Amino acid sequence: MQRVIPKWLWTMSLFAFGLVLLSSTKILEPLGIKVPALRLASSAASVAILALSAFFASHARYSPWRIVWRTAPALNRWLFPDLNGVWVGTARSNWAAIERLRSAASENTAMNLEDLFELELKPSPIVIQIKCTVFGIRIVSYQSNTDSKSCAMSTGIERDERSDSYDLTYTYRQENPTRAITDSEDHIGAAVLQFEYADLTTAKGNYWTKRCWQDGRNTAGNIELKKISDNSDLSMSELSQYLVA
Structure with missing residues (x-):
C-alpha cells in the first residue's frame, strides 16, 4: 500500500x-x-x-495476515487496514442538473441557476469489490442503472490523522455496454473514499468522470458504502446479485 x-x-x-x-x-x-x-x-x-x-501477499480470507488482523483489529489502525471484501451502497450523481441545463439550452429558455441547487442527486445502486494486500489494491465496481463495470487503473491509500481515517483514491475505466445512443462507450473517472478508523465497515466519498466531457455532460457525485462480506473473490455474476434497484 x-x-x-x-x-x-x-x-x-x-x-x-x-x-x-x-x-x-x-x-x-x-x-x-x-x-x-x-x-x-x-x-x-x-x-x-x-x-x-x-x-x-495473498488477499484471501484465510491468508495469514488477515487472520492475524481479525484477531487483533487494532492493527488496522497501527499498521494498515484490511479493506478486503464486498461493499454495497449508493452512488448519487448530478445528472438531474445536467439534464435541466441541456433542456434549457435546447429549448432556448431562461433558467434560474439557483434552481439547480434544489435538484436532488440521482441515486444508483453500486457494488464494489476490493482486493488488497500490503503490496497493492485492486478494485472493481458495478452499477445497475447502466449495467456498467469499472476497473481501477491506479490506486493509492494514505492516512489522514486530522480526521482519524484512511483515504483511498483511485482512477478507473468504466465500460457501458447498454449505453444510450448519446452516451460514450467507456470513460475514465476518479474517486476518493474515506474509511474512519473507528468503523472500517462503512465508507463515503466523491467521484468525478470524463464521461461525455466534450458537451459538458461529465458527471460527479458522492458515494456511500457498507461492507457486507469479507470475501473478495466473488465472480461478476455473484457481485451483480447484490445490486438492488
Whole structure:
C-alpha cells in the first residue's frame, strides 16, 4: 500500500534487521565460521523478503495476515487496514442538473441557476469489490442503472490523522455496454473514499468522470458504502446479485 505503513515501523524494521545481522556475525565468529558481511546481508534480506511475501501477499480470507488482523483489529489502525471484501451502497450523481441545463439550452429558455441547487442527486445502486494486500489494491465496481463495470487503473491509500481515517483514491475505466445512443462507450473517472478508523465497515466519498466531457455532460457525485462480506473473490455474476434497484 502506498504511504500507509508508518515511518516508525519502517525505521524499527530496518533497525531490527541491522541488529539481527550484527548478532549473526558475532554468533558465527566463535564457531570459526567466517561469512562475508555482504553475503550474510544478502541471504538475510532474501529470507526476510520471502517471509514477508508469504505472510502478506495473498488477499484471501484465510491468508495469514488477515487472520492475524481479525484477531487483533487494532492493527488496522497501527499498521494498515484490511479493506478486503464486498461493499454495497449508493452512488448519487448530478445528472438531474445536467439534464435541466441541456433542456434549457435546447429549448432556448431562461433558467434560474439557483434552481439547480434544489435538484436532488440521482441515486444508483453500486457494488464494489476490493482486493488488497500490503503490496497493492485492486478494485472493481458495478452499477445497475447502466449495467456498467469499472476497473481501477491506479490506486493509492494514505492516512489522514486530522480526521482519524484512511483515504483511498483511485482512477478507473468504466465500460457501458447498454449505453444510450448519446452516451460514450467507456470513460475514465476518479474517486476518493474515506474509511474512519473507528468503523472500517462503512465508507463515503466523491467521484468525478470524463464521461461525455466534450458537451459538458461529465458527471460527479458522492458515494456511500457498507461492507457486507469479507470475501473478495466473488465472480461478476455473484457481485451483480447484490445490486438492488
